[in-house]
Amino acid sequence: MALYSNHAGNPKVKTTRNTIIFIALLLFALATIFPIYFMVISSFADPVEAGAVSYSILPSKFTFASFKFFFDYSEYSYRWILNSLIVATTVMISNVIFASMAGYAFSKLRFKGRGPLFAVLLVSMMIPYQVTQVPLYILVVNVFELQNTYSALIMPSIVTVYNIFLAKQFMSSIPNEIMESAKIEGCSQFEIYWRIILPLSKTVLAVMAILTFMDSWNTFFWPLLVTNTMDMQTIQVGLKNFRFANTTFIAPMMAGATISALPMFILFFSLQRYFLEGVTVGAVKG
Amino acid sequence: MANIAGSIKRRRIKGEGAWGYAFIAVALVAFAMFTAYPVVSAFMISLQEYKPLGSTYVGLDNYTNSLKDALFWKAMGNTLLYTVLTVPVNLLLSMAIAILILPLRKKTQSFFKAVYYLPVVASGVALSVVWLWIFDPMEGGIFNQLIRFFGFSNQNWLGSSSTAMFSLVLMSWLSSHGTSIIIYLAGLLGIDDAYYEAAELDGANFFQKIRYIVIPALKPATLFLLVTGVIASFQVFQNAYLMTGGGPNNATTMVGLLIFNNAFTYFEFGKAAAQSLILAVIIAGISVIQFKYAGKDVEY
Numbered sequence: 260m261a262l263y264s265n266h267a268g269n270p271k272v273k274t275t276r277n278t279i280i281f282i283a284l285l286l287f288a289l290a291t292i293f294p295i296y297f298m299v300i301s302s303f304a305d306p307v308e309a310g311a312v313s314y315s316i317l318p319s320k321f322t323f324a325s326f327k328f329f330f331d332y333s334e335y336s337y338r339w340i341l342n343s344l345i346v347a348t349t350v351m352i353s354n355v356i357f358a359s360m361a362g363y364a365f366s367k368l369r370f371k372g373r374g375p376l377f378a379v380l381l382v383s384m385m386i387p388y389q390v391t392q393v394p395l396y397i398l399v400v401n402v403f404e405l406q407n408t409y410s411a412l413i414m415p416s417i418v419t420v421y422n423i424f425l426a427k428q429f430m431s432s433i434p435n436e437i438m439e440s441a442k443i444e445g446c447s448q449f450e451i452y453w454r455i456i457l458p459l460s461k462t463v464l465a466v467m468a469i470l471t472f473m474d475s476w477n478t479f480f481w482p483l484l485v486t487n488t489m490d491m492q493t494i495q496v497g498l499k500n501f502r503f504a505n506t507t508f509i510a511p512m513m514a515g516a517t518i519s520a521l522p523m524f525i526l527f528f529s530l531q532r533y534f535l536e537g538v539t540v541g542a543v544k545g
Numbered sequence: 546m547a548n549i550a551g552s553i554k555r556r557r558i559k560g561e562g563a564w565g566y567a568f569i570a571v572a573l574v575a576f577a578m579f580t581a582y583p584v585v586s587a588f589m590i591s592l593q594e595y596k597p598l599g600s601t602y603v604g605l606d607n608y609t610n611s612l613k614d615a616l617f618w619k620a621m622g623n624t625l626l627y628t629v630l631t632v633p634v635n636l637l638l639s640m641a642i643a644i645l646i647l648p649l650r651k652k653t654q655s656f657f658k659a660v661y662y663l664p665v666v667a668s669g670v671a672l673s674v675v676w677l678w679i680f681d682p683m684e685g686g687i688f689n690q691l692i693r694f695f696g697f698s699n700q701n702w703l704g705s706s707s708t709a710m711f712s713l714v715l716m717s718w719l720s721s722h723g724t725s726i727i728i729y730l731a732g733l734l735g736i737d738d739a740y741y742e743a744a745e746l747d748g749a750n751f752f753q754k755i756r757y758i759v760i761p762a763l764k765p766a767t768l769f770l771l772v773t774g775v776i777a778s779f780q781v782f783q784n785a786y787l788m789t790g791g792g793p794n795n796a797t798t799m800v801g802l803l804i805f806n807n808a809f810t811y812f813e814f815g816k817a818a819a820q821s822l823i824l825a826v827i828i829a830g831i832s833v834i835q836f837k838y839a840g841k842d843v844e845y
Contacts (some may be wrong), residue, residue, distance in 0.1 A: 261738055262647060262648075262733075262736075262751070262754055262755075263647065263751070264751070265647040270799065271688045277648060277649060278646070278651065280648065281566045281649065281653065283645065284642065284645055284646065284649075284657055287642065288661060289659060290688065290719055291661055291663075291664060291719055291720065292660055292663055292664065293665065293719075294664070294672060294675040294676060294679060294719075294720070295663060295667060295672075295675070297620045297675060297678075297679065297687070298671065298674075298675040301678070316687065317721050325707070348817050348840055349567075351761050354703075355836075357571045357572050357575070358572065360568040360569070360571070360572070361568060361569045361572035361573075362573075363568055364564070364565045364566075364568035365569070365767075366571045368561050368562075368564055368565035368568065369561055369562065369565065370561065370562035370563075370564075370565030370566060371562060373698065376569070376573070379581075382578065382727050383576070383580050385582070385776070385828070385829060385832065386580075386584060386777070386825055387779065387818075387821065387824055387825050387828055388780060388827050389780060389782075389800075389804045389805075389817075389821040389824055389825075390583070390587050390802055390818075390821040390822060391579070391580060391583035391584060391587065391589060392804075392805075392819050392821070393580060393590060393808050393814050393821070394582070394583035394584075394586035394590060394648075394816050394818070395581075395583045396808075396809075397586070397814070398578075398579075398582070398583065398586070414579070414588045417571070417575050418571060418572045418576075418581070419648065419802075420576065423572055427752075447561075448561070448564035448568075449564075452568070454589060465733075466596065476666040477667075477669060477670075478667070479669060479670050479783060480783065484809065489615075490652060490761045491716075495668055495669075495670045498668075498670050498671065498674065499670060499787070502674055502677075509678055512674055512678075512816045513678070514674060515676070515677065516668075516670070516671035516674040517671070519668050519670060520666075520668050520671040523666045523667065523668065524663070524666065524667070526664075526666075527663065528659075529657075531655075531659055534662065534666070535658060535659075535662065535727055538662075538723075538724050538727045538728060539727060539728060539731045
């Protein structure tokens, strides 16, 4: 027995019920992914001006001309993608390393001030980013004079509190006995971390890597603030430029949007498990 | 003997402590530099008329001026309206979807999970570009075509102050429940069948089971999603910035956008900092209230 009746004596009723549910869910799912479908379909249309566009939800034509148009629009189109890749990859790697180290210390090592420090980190997650944006901008641009550099794009997110929290939560569940026996075998703390804790935390590290990469790839606000030439912009900011410069050419705009979203779609479909797992790792236990 | 044992123990802990600090060093420096310092700095800036070369101390002027500013309250009102229209509806929708997914086969479940999660993965800028075109005000706009089919007339969705907010809300309704569906589904799968069995023995029907078992069991998840949803919604910036720019007539100016404009369009850093701290206090207050009233009988 469960929430739904099994209709044990009457499989027909069960099939009908599940079919109705399936259709309802499918209809809503179609509405949900319609924008994405529409984006991809439209990007294969001819790059004609808006006035001449027929808004159609079925592909009338299949051409890569709009993608070519997008890349021809700016000599920096490829550079935007490269910048995004550089920034997202660096942020991902540094987060996995430093958040896992901090997570290990907060979950397994005893040191003075551990509790209060972790509490401060937790509380800081509640602070809206609007509070830090102005001082952070002043710090990076006016004090460090790093505007328009990779350092400015990367440094503020080198390790996030959320990832430390994620690592700590996961590593707390690793039994202490494993570490104790390693200690007796003569492992140093770093060896314990490197050889025992990290291999046991593979799943959460993968989740962390993927979600961090996604956040960094999709981030728009900070790169918008700290870049001021086209060659240092990321794809998200570049896409915005393109939109304002070319609001009349819709198919190439959709091509640009598709390009900016495509890497995440590919990652999602190949590593779906980690994406979906990541959602529940951070949430409270049900 | 006791002395030696004591000193050995102390040395071990001391060594562990040093390792502890070494392991958190980078995280701590990054946190101090990019979170703690900016928060303190925001407070200092909020008390000044900030100029790159020599600021003037103005006390609480930035706060009092903001609290007297009609646009600030308008933005607060817009943000509140947006929150009230999106957060509860999104929670309800995702709970309903999660419940509906439950009886289907594992493969079908995974299929729907993936489809509903897909918009979460897409970049916000890309989605806003697509939605701009969906809301195209011309007759050929997809959404206008759709509502004409149901007998409504053309609307200038994002360009008219009566429909702009609704357009942003609709966009949220259709693109942001992937995460909550998966959290709810995890909660649903964690409910012990024994509860349903007991309810069935008492003659409970499907809706009574939802009312007396499912909803209480999902309460921790709901509280989590409610609090994080409200916090996120109060910081909304990107959609308003990219889709409407806060217009028309400030109908979609959210607090996040107002603070951004004050800071990076008018370079009124002091005012922006003061408003951001007011926002922080409001968010903290709302979170506390939610925990107090909704969290009463939630155990973690």
